Amino acid sequence: MKLAVWDPDEPFRRWRDALAQHAGELRLSVEVIDAASEPDEQADFALVWKPPAQWLAGQQGLRAVFNLGAGVDSLLPLMRVHAPDVPLLRLEDAGMGRQMADYVAEAVLHAYRRMDDYAALQTQGTWEPLVLAPRTGFGIGFLGLGHMGLAAARRVQAMEFPLLACTRSGTPRAGADFPGPIYGIDRLYEFLAQCRVLVLLLPLTPDTHGLLDYAALSQLPRGAHVVNAARGALLRSADLLDLLDEQHLGGATLDVFESEPLPPDDPLWSHPRVRVTPHVAAQTLVGPAAAQVMRKIAAIERGESPGGVVDPRLGY
Ligand code: GLV
Numbered sequence: 595m596k597l598a599v600w601d602p603d604e605p606f607r608r609w610r611d612a613l614a615q616h617a618g619e620l621r622l623s624v625e626v627i628d629a630a631s632e633p634d635e636q637a638d639f640a641l642v643w644k645p646p647a648q649w650l651a652g653q654q655g656l657r658a659v660f661n662l663g664a665g666v667d668s669l670l671p672l673m674r675v676h677a678p679d680v681p682l683l684r685l686e687d688a689g690m691g692r693q694m695a696d697y698v699a700e701a702v703l704h705a706y707r708r709m710d711d712y713a714a715l716q717t718q719g720t721w722e723p724l725v726l727a728p729r730t731g732f733g734i735g736f737l738g739l740g741h742m743g744l745a746a747a748r749r750v751q752a753m754e755f756p757l758l759a760c761t762r763s764g765t766p767r768a769g770a771d772f773p774g775p776i777y778g779i780d781r782l783y784e785f786l787a788q789c790r791v792l793v794l795l796l797p798l799t800p801d802t803h804g805l806l807d808y809a810a811l812s813q814l815p816r817g818a819h820v821v822n823a824a825r826g827a828l829l830r831s832a833d834l835l836d837l838l839d840e841q842h843l844g845g846a847t848l849d850v851f852e853s854e855p856l857p858p859d860d861p862l863w864s865h866p867r868v869r870v871t872p873h874v875a876a877q878t879l880v881g882p883a884a885a886q887v888m889r890k891i892a893a894i895e896r897g898e899s900p901g902g903v904v905d906p907r908l909g910y
Pocket residue numbers: 662663664665666876878
């Protein structure tokens with residue numbers, strides 16, 4: 595079978611070698627094609643990150659497309675037009691959960707230990723011990739509880755903070771337990787009111803675009819910290835900046851932006867209460883991702899349906 599890879603972020607040979615290794619272990623015979631250099635080759639399966647529409651439109655025999663990341667918001671609209679009947683699968687953790695847990699844990703401790711306040715005191719050369727909030731009342735709220743949200747929540751639970759979550763349905767994924775209340779999205783404001791740190795790890799869909807606007811963000815308790823490691827367009831950054839300047843919000847740790855790279859003149863870069871990272875919270879790891887994709891292809895070959903199939907109606 596032929597596998598086409600389109601990934602502008604990785605040298606093709608890394609994917610080819612990893613896929614060939616895992617195919618060998620599963621006794622599958624595969625030919626791996628570099629879609630960027632052989633765009634006309636027809637493939638049975640595609641592994642892609644932000645492929646050109648034209649390439650997708652030219653593929654006639656695809657049996658499944660694997661998104662080389664967790665979020666399918668940029669690929670799904672292309673699939674709807676150019677490959678509406680082909681199943682789309684996203685990566686399920688594949689080594690990203692641990693990275694996301696690291697990122698969120700750092701932000702939670704940064705907020706809890708008032709590191710932005712100490713940074714401000716340091717600029718004035720002021721030696722002043724600050725009071726810590728009681729940990730038991732320092733709720734860490736997860737908006738979105740998929741693979742990334744759950745991995746991060748488990749780490750924060752081990753750090754002994756109280757947790758809460760808000761999801762579309764108000765229930766965890768089948769088989770996943772979450773040690774705290776889970777609100778349905780219809781109770782978003784009630785949820786936000788209890789988050790000392792709000793962690794955004796939900797998919798970007800037409801329903802969630804701009805969800806965190808001024809009205810929503812102002813439900814957060816005074817001094818709250820916002821972490822966005824999902825997609826920039828979930829959050830209206832002008833509203834976030836207003837609430838930071840009004841000192842309603844305490845700070846933000848942002849890994850994702852509506853426009854990436856974040857434009858040089860964006861005020862987020864220089865705000866003293868905003869920390870910017872360049873979309874690195876959880877990066878795709880070639881080895882674990884190739885292993886997962888090959889296992890799923892093997893399952894498809896056996897006539898089974900693997901996990902991680904995107905529901906186009908829900909958008910994730
Ligand atoms: C990264 O943003 C991903 O969706 O995996």
